[in-house]
Amino acid sequence: WWWWKRRIEMAFLWLYVAVRNVWVLFLAWLYFSRFGGFVMGKDQRDTKPAYSDASWIVLMFSTGMGVALFFFGVSEPVYHLNQSVQSTRRSQDFFSYDTASMEGIMLTFFNFGVHGWVPFVLMALGIGWAHYRKGLPFLVRSVFYPLLGEGIYGWMGDMIDVIALFATFAGSAVATGFTTILFTAGMNYQSPWLPYIGRWGSQGL
Secondary structure, eight states: OOOHHHHHEEEEEEHHHHHHHHHHHHHHHHHHHHHTTEEEESSSSOOOSSHHHHHHHHHHSSSSHHHHHHEEEHHHHHHHHHHHHHHHHTOOOOOHHHHHHHHHHHHHHHHHHHHHHHHHHHHHHHHHHIEEEEOOSSGGGGGHHOOOGGGSSHHHHHHHHHHHHHHHHHHHHHHHHHHHHHHHHHHHHHTTTSOOTTTTSBBBB
């Protein structure tokens, strides 16, 4: 599994970064174009939002992204820094501590900065357009209506929703699981008498 993971990363990492940048540029163009003031509702005159700005902020940061940002905002740059230092020791190449620190911050900003929010915005725009403008079901399959047409109501639409369901569940489970591990680790550090269950299900730090 790890061998395949490393091969895929080495082969397609450039594509992953490039696609994220293209998405950012597309959304920036969309925002500043004539579509920037487009209302998702059927009535373009209904510009009153359903939720206040404060409610939207709470909604965004109570999701898996908010949990990941809160708990991994510090640990991720430290993790990347440690990986860079270990890699330098193995290869015996010169890689300064300052450079490794900047690399860690850069990778963290890539994951949790603008690029981290882009997939959520794209999915929200697609589902919002399909549901509120076209009256299609509030499902991921509806985003593919321009490509599949009525085919979204068949087996292809079912397959899209099943894949989206498992992807969402896996992402949420991983974020929640790591958050629980970090939370219990912090509680155990402050109060050693509290139990801590590690990554592999064994108790202890």
